[in-house]
Amino acid sequence: MKQLDDFYLNQEEPIKGMFLALKEIILKQDKDINNVLKYGMPIFCYKGKMFCYLWIHKKFKQPYLALVEGKHFDQPFLIQENRSRMKIMLLNTDEDLPIEKIETILEKALNLYKSGIIKV
Known part of the structure; x- marks a missing residue:
């Protein structure tokens, strides 16, 4: 768990704050979502199946939320x-997080897993 905590704490502001806020938003979507560190990045799993992750876009240098089943x-x-x-959702560090938009897309993605379209 220390490596996962270190990932968040080692980010520079404002990305650090965005990632910590996103972590809370994602985890509160469902009790079966957990946060793990894989491939050096924070990945969120739903019942053990990769659901979404956080990362920084190499070209744009912007943080983003990636939905594993974004093609849907x-x-x-x-x-x-x-x-x-x-698919990814780029986040602008100069603006507040679009919380409603994030929660809506996370809910839709989670429903794919719960409906059985995505096997868990």
Whole structure:
């Protein structure tokens, strides 16, 4: 758990604050979501299945929330780039987190897992 905590604490502000806030938002979506460190990044799993993760875009230098099953969504704020399955939501460090938008897309993604479309 220390490595996971260190990941968040070693980020520079304002990314550190954004990631910590996102962690809380994601974890409160469902009691079966947990946060682990894999591949050097904080990954959130639903009943052991990868659900979403946080990272920083190399090109844009912006933090983002990645939805593992993002291909199922057509929201214009989700970007696919060269990924076949995942889509990301870039976050602007100069603005407040769009909490309602984040919670809505997380709820939709979680419903995919709960409905059985995504096997857990």
